[in-house]
Amino acid sequence: MEIGQVLKAFRERNNFSQEAVASFLEIKRELLSYYENDSRKPSVEVLEKLADLYGAELADFFERDKDHINTNVAFAFRATEVNENDMKELAHFRKVVKNYLKIVELGNQDA
Numbered sequence: 001m002e003i004g005q006v007l008k009a010f011r012e013r014n015n016f017s018q019e020a021v022a023s024f025l026e027i028k029r030e031l032l033s034y035y036e037n038d039s040r041k042p043s044v045e046v047l048e049k050l051a052d053l054y055g056a057e058l059a060d061f062f063e064r065d066k067d068h069i070n071t072n073v074a075f076a077f078r079a080t081e082v083n084e085n086d087m088k089e090l091a092h093f094r095k096v097v098k099n100y101l102k103i104v105e106l107g108n109q110d111a
Helices: 003-013 018-025 029-036 044-054 058-062 066-075 084-110
Strands: none
Touching: 003 029, 003 044, 003 058, 018 029, 018 044, 018 084, 044 058, 044 084
């Protein structure tokens, strides 16, 4: 899978419209469509914001193994009935959770 297909899969799994995600990213919906169709490549900044929004790791967007991608998408945090105003708070919360899980994992490695 190409990065655009992965981005689209995460967006659809989270039940977000292109308009809502584009608004969150502060870009035009058409640009997000270009990213999802692999017509243009998103910046690292855009990818980091999307990773926070979807509760994913940045590396998940570059995964090539379709089974691994499907697993990552399936286990990404999901939210329902989220409006555009909630997206920033949701992204921040998911980033905190990801960082917490990394800290726990590091603590388990030291034990």
